[in-house]
Amino acid sequence: DQQVKQNSPSLSVQEGRISILNCDYTNSMFDYFLWYKKYPAEGPTFLISISSIKDKNEDGRFTVFLNKSAKHLSLHIVPSQPGDSAVYFCAAVEGAQKLVFGQGTRLTINP
Amino acid sequence: DTEVTQTPKHLVMGMTNKKSLKCEQHMGHRAMYWYKQKAKKPPELMFVYSYEKLSINESVPSRFSPECPNSSLLNLHLHALQPEDSALYLCASSPSGLAGVGEQFFGPGTRLTVL
Numbered sequence: 001d002q003q004v005k006q007n008s009p010s011l012s013v014q015e016g017r018i019s020i021l022n023c024d025y026t027n028s029m030f031d032y033f034l035w036y037k038k039y040p041a042e043g044p045t046f047l048i049s050i051s052s053i054k055d056k057n058e059d060g061r062f063t064v065f066l067n068k069s070a071k072h073l074s075l076h077i078v079p080s081q082p083g084d085s086a087v088y089f090c091a092a093v094e095g096a097q098k099l100v101f102g103q104g105t106r107l108t109i110n111p
Numbered sequence: 112d113t114e115v116t117q118t119p120k121h122l123v124m125g126m127t128n129k130k131s132l133k134c135e136q137h138m139g140h141r142a143m144y145w146y147k148q149k150a151k152k153p154p155e156l157m158f159v160y161s162y163e164k165l166s167i168n169e170s171v172p173s174r175f176s177p178e179c180p181n182s183s184l185l186n187l188h189l190h191a192l193q194p195e196d197s198a199l200y201l202c203a204s205s206p207s208g209l210a211g212v213g214e215q216f217f218g219p220g221t222r223l224t225v226l
Contacts, residue, residue, distance in 0.1 A: 044154065
């Protein structure tokens with residue numbers, strides 16, 4: 001049973017517009033979430049995180065929103081740039097040391 | 112030095128071979144991880160070492176044997192693998208051993224093919 005779900009396998013966005021990537025989780029014990037970005041032939045790179053005591057965290061062009069009641073988080077990228085084209089993974093911390101990843105969303109930014 | 116290095120980048124092995132994957136970090140991180148990633152799937156945790164001791168084994172078959180000789184080095188010894196073990200093997204480290212406190216830093220991975 002998948003505890004972290006990214007229901008959109010792919011997303012295509014025009015350069016300069018907003019990209020919104022979504023993630024849902026089922027385990028109400030999760031209290032810390034992270035977004036990773038992965039280019040082909042590279043390991044995932046940490047982007048931004050959020051604790052369950054917050055509902056928003058912002059870092060430059062990246063903002064993560066958390067809706068605990070809906071068990072939903074989203075990553076907003078604005079403005080989107082061609083270099084943002086990658087696979088984005090949502091992850092939740094389980095216990096003290098385990099990351100549970102979603103299936104990933106492939107984001108393509110079109111010029 | 113703010114990176115996790117992994118060697119080799121690519122490895123092809125037969126089912127009767129013995130090989131090892133190596134991971135190194137010099138960031139002073141006290142937790143290190145092995146993940147397996149199949150194509151179009153998310154990374155799946157295999158092992159966690161915290162302060163050089165194995166703290167999590169996600170029911171990984173014994174043909175995979177991890178080793179943490181010191182706080183900077185993590186090995187994964189492979190023996191009698193199956194073709195379905197072909198995947199990208201990712202190493203990661205995190206500062207305090209608590210994934211919730213700081214993010215995990217990933218290496219580029221070793222692409223393993225078992226013939």
